[in-house]
Amino acid sequence: MKSSRMVFVSLLLSCASAGPTSSGNTSGSDARPFSPEVNPFWGGRLFDKWAAITPTKLGAPAHERLKNLFGWDLRGTAGHYGAKYANKKTALPVNLLEDPRSTAELRNWLRDGGDGLPAYGDVLGPRELDAIAQFIDAVRSHRLAQPGDVWTLDEKAPNFYRLDAGGDAKRGRRYYAEACASCHGDDGTLLLFDGGEYTLGGFMRQKVYEGWFKVLAGHPGSSMEEQVPKDLGGAEQGRWILDIAAALCDRAAFPRGAGTAVEVGDGDLRCGGYLK
Numbered sequence: 579m580k581s582s583r584m585v586f587v588s589l590l591l592s593c594a595s596a597g598p599t600s601s602g603n604t605s606g607s608d609a610r611p612f613s614p615e616v617n618p619f620w621g622g623r624l625f626d627k628w629a630a631i632t633p634t635k636l637g638a639p640a641h642e643r644l645k646n647l648f649g650w651d652l653r654g655t656a657g658h659y660g661a662k663y664a665n666k667k668t669a670l671p672v673n674l675l676e677d678p679r680s681t682a683e684l685r686n687w688l689r690d691g692g693d694g695l696p697a698y699g700d701v702l703g704p705r706e707l708d709a710i711a712q713f714i715d716a717v718r719s720h721r722l723a724q725p726g727d728v729w730t731l732d733e734k735a736p737n738f739y740r741l742d743a744g745g746d747a748k749r750g751r752r753y754y755a756e757a758c759a760s761c762h763g764d765d766g767t768l769l770l771f772d773g774g775e776y777t778l779g780g781f782m783r784q785k786v787y788e789g790w791f792k793v794l795a796g797h798p799g800s801s802m803e804e805q806v807p808k809d810l811g812g813a814e815q816g817r818w819i820l821d822i823a824a825a826l827c828d829r830a831a832f833p834r835g836a837g838t839a840v841e842v843g844d845g846d847l848r849c850g851g852y853l854k
């Protein structure tokens with residue numbers, strides 16, 4: 579396949595999923611103003627798995643998913659991927675939620691690399707890099723939900739987290755019916771994930787450290803885009819996600835179904851008091 583054609587297709591795809599297109603210059607010059615119109619949720623999906631969205635150019639290096647460097651909580655080794663918890667070898671000692679760089683500086687760092695980060699400018703264009711930087715900034719400034727709104731690290735819990743207190747499973751059931759059931763089914767069993775291991779209920783009872791991010795930003799390369807209602811502030815988005823996660827702790831209403839992963843047992847710390 580000709581590489582010029584792949585780049586063209588990739589540009590088309592970027593424009594299609596990035597919301598309103600820029601009327602200005604998108605050549606990538608340093609003097610170009612920061613694009614205000616890129617979609618930070620799209621940036622979140624690129625952070626999750628850029629290669630599922632933007633095809634790799636021929637001969638380009640296979641850089642890591644950014645989530646492998648910083649974790650689903652964006653905290654690097656200070657968070658879920660740190661030595662005390664999941665202990666992921668690819669994680670970097672950079673906590674993006676407390677990083678002092680401006681959004682433009684974050685974008686340039688992503689582009690040029692440094693401090694263990696590869697140069698994503700090798701594989702991503704300026705609009706993609708802007709979107710990722712805006713996603714990081716929106717989460718750290720709490721314009722988008724933060725991981726701490728939904729779950730808290732716990733060394734003793736399976737998968738090293740517990741859902742936060744204060745969620746309302748009844749409200750979450752309603753949100754689920756409105757926002758998720760059309761694709762995942764009334765009981766969350768319509769789609770299986772991770773090679774058949776989990777229904778949605780099974781997944782969210784065991785992997786909210788990842789699931790919170792999917793609900794916020796969407797699942798790259800699938801029909802699932804960002805889910806949180808657009809009129810909510812970051813903390814409210816977090817509560818919305820927590821309510822849904824609490825609802826999905828009901829093993830009868832959202833069963834494991836045909837998922838092959840073992841169901842969580844009574845007293846499991848992840849769902850805690852929400853577990854039914």
Ligand code: HEC
Pocket residue numbers: 754757758759760761762769770771772778781788789792793797800801802803805822
């Ligand atoms: C437009 C359809 C659609 C809607 C609406 C939707 N999803 Fe999804 N969702 C999908 C698809 C498709 C996948 C990817 C399945 C796969 O792995 O092939 C997915 C994946 C996921 C995953 C990721 C699982 C993994 O493998 O990492 C989670 C978690 C999830 N959805 C939760 C939700 C929740 C909660 C809602 C409602 C707030 C929701 N989804 C709304 C279609 C949808």
